Amino acid sequence: AQKVTQAQTEISVVEKEDVTLDCVYETRDTTYYLFWYKQPPSGELVFLIRRNSFDEQNEISGRYSWNFQKSTSSFNFTITASQVVDSAVYFCALSEGRDSGTYKYIFGTGTRLKVLA
């Protein structure tokens, strides 16, 4: 069965601190995709990154970086030098087509990040 676990319900940091959001996934498929989305108070899910299961290279985009490790089924997200505007709920999601071919997203329960000035 597919499952995504975001064990951190809420994290509070002071501005300029680094913070890592954890994501652990379960899947039986060998071809799958992992995503991170940001949901600010406005409610819209904003796409951050997509990774396929064959590409384990870590990625950096500005202050954001992602660490994909198949050996531990984890896809963690780090924000460097956090800012107040980073405050939001962050969702990790898994997509695979083994069971239904739909590639529907399976979301974690989200991590609420609060960055304090």
Place this chain on the structure above:
Amino acid sequence: GAGVSQSPRYKVAKRGQDVALRCDPISGHVSLFWYQQALGQGPEFLTYFQNEAQLDKSGLPSDRFFAERPEGSVSTLKIQRTQQEDSAVYLCASSFIAPQETQYFGPGTRLLVL
């Protein structure tokens, strides 16, 4: 704007009323998904369309939920005889062609059933 749009943004319904939620996907996007997000939870899959064909409706919680996309663009999610447990944010997402591509989400419709 070129993003996914949804209307209405907010809907208050009395228990037992029927509601219709609209989604306009990104122009040219073939795949369209509906998700339901309860308060404090991650979105959960409801149904998937490829063009006008509804290929997966395994997530629809009951036969009171019905979705359509008759011309392969705009989609409507209809909930009949609404119940309080239907209160949630309903999110629509679209992807370009194949369903495994990145999904882009609309702002959602917040439904409150009293």
